[in-house]
Amino acid sequence: MHMVSFINQSVRRTLSQEGLTSFQAQFGERFITSDAVRQHHGTDESPYPVCPPDAVIFPRNIDDVVAAVRLCNKYKVPIIPFGIGSSLEGHILAIEGGVTLDFSEMNKVLAINAEDFTVTVEPGVIRTQLNDEIRHTGLFFPIDPGAYASIGGMAATRASGTNAVRYGTMRENVVSLKVVTAEGDVIRTSSRARKSSAGYDLTRLFVGSEGTLGIIVEVTVRVYPQPEAVTAAICNFPSLTAAVQSVIEIMQSGVAIARVEFMDERAVAAVNRYSKLGLKETPLLLFEFHGSQTGVREQAEIVQEIARDNGGMDFEWADRPEDRTRLWTARHNSHYSGLQLRPGSRSVATDVCVPISRLAECVTQTAEDLEGMPFPYTIVGHVGDGNFHVQMLIDPDSEDEWQKSEHINRRLVTRAIQMDGTCSGEHGVGVHKMEFLKEEHGEAGLNLMRLIKHAYDPNNIFNPGKLVSW
Known part of the structure; x- marks a missing residue:
């Protein structure tokens, strides 16, 4: 398939024997070159084939990362950070070879500053692990992309998720970072102060940089008080x-809703089958409300009235924690439930974000494009902030289906940009969305991004072939 055409074997940078010896001397048995480990670290949730690194290292501390970066810079070989491998856009694929750093052993919660509402x-550290470890403080970390995601990976891709409409994205919730630069220096991007007007905002530069400017080795995030009351609701639409x-x-209307998620009838059918639910198979919205006992009921009643005015029906409450968990687990599993619509298929998932005033138009036109396609598809979204996703289940051996899915992707992205939106609300750019950056940011904007990349990474070692071309 032509989905492999982005991999140009001629650009792979082979580690010299001298370099190999240096890595082995530094890391010993933790410098792993076995096929099984390499294959695992060249695989993610994107539609692309396996693209393994030449070796994998499991750093245990910042010193290990510094040593690995300095060696990669010395021998001019790529270095790719790896969290969980849940990327949908090919972020972790070693398309130029090199060394992957798997951060699974750097998994400690270092500091809880409850009075300041920050955690380092x-x-x-996995998102769910973080909340388990801070639950006793009465605080929680709200960013919830659904995937079994690492905090480092979430920062690197500027992730968000189901409750971004209330709590924002990683952009708003990362307070400070420690980053290893190409020279092997460790920089702290900011203090823990609530605000600062001192110098360039380095934190925001690295949040969303997808491992292309440096290696994130420590993250300080905002945390929030656990709400007094939480309730959820579900509503079907014609x-x-x-x-x-x-x-x-x-x-x-100004209702302070915590989550509002959309699922089309195909997505509902898929989660019914996968999660053994009995949801009515029509387009639906899932809501969640946070606040006081009185406040959440008042919010929900306003929402119910608005939904009814738009043909909403079968408005159901989910007050019990186990009922809410069941609903949100089903929503979070929508990617995997979609795969069950066509066993053996490969998922091509894409997302865009548009101003809320253009959302209905963008979603409706996208659904019209998808009608008549030869493959199953679903549409879901964190629609409270204008972000939605399309999942297309293609035959991995069909060039025709791959081309049709890419045609849909291009039309969707172009439409979103023309509506003053973005080519990606939360998946990031990776490999799949690189061609759209010029369309979104213009030639001058893209050139500025390249200048930043060249200044921070003169030997192009940090996750090359992602986000911006060299």
């Missing part, structure tokens, strides 16, 4: 347009 962690229009009106 190593990059390999059409996709009616559901999305309800979201627009809900956001315009």
Whole structure:
């Protein structure tokens, strides 16, 4: 398939024998070159084939990362950070070879500053692990992309998720980072102060840089008080347009909703089958409300009225924690439940984000494009902030289906950009969205990104072939 055409074997940079000896001397048995480990670290959730590194290192501390970066810079070979491997856009693929750093052993919560509402962690800490370790403080970390994601990976891709409409994305919730530069220096991007007007905002530069400017080795994030009351609700709609229009009106009403998620009828059918639910198979919205006992009921009643005005029906409450968990687990599993619609298929997943005023138009036109395609598909989204996802289940051996899925992706992205939106709301750029950066940011904007890349990474060792071309 031509989906492999982005891999140009001629650009792979082979580690010299001298370099190999130096890495082995530094890391011993932790410098792993076995096929099984390499294959695992060249595989993610993107539609692309396996693209393994030449070796994998499991750093245990910052000193290990510094040593690895300095060796890669000396021998001019790529270095790729690896969290969990849940990327949908090919972020961890070693398309130029090199060394992958697997951060699973740097997985400690380093400091909990409850009075300041911050927590500092190593990059390999998993989102769910962090909340388990701070639950006793009455605080929680809200960013929830659904995937079994690492905090380092979430920072690197500027991730968000189901409750970004209330709590924001990683951009708003990363306070400070420690980063290893190409020279092997360790920099701290900012203090833990609530605000600062001192110098360039280095934190925001590295959040979303996808491992292309440096290696994140420590993350300080904001945490929030656990809400007094949480309730959820579900509502069915006669059409996709009616559901999305309800979201627009809900956001315009000023209701402080914590989550609002859209699923089309195909996605609902998939989660019914995968998670053994009995949801009505029409377009639906999932809501969650945080606040006081009185406040969440008042919010939900306003939402119910708006939904009813747009044809919403079967509005159901989910007050018990186990019921809420079941619903949100089903939503989080929508990627994997989609795969069950066509066993043996490969998922081509894409996301965009548009201003909320253009959301209904963008979703509706995308659904029209998908009608008549030869493969199953689903549409889901964190529609409270204008972000939605399309998952296309293609035959991995069909060039025709790959080309059709890419045609849909291009039309979707171009439409979103023309609506003053973005080519990716949360998946990031990786390999799959690189061609759209010029369209979104213009030639001058893209050239500025390249200048930054060249200044921070003169030997192009940091995750080359991602985000911006060299």
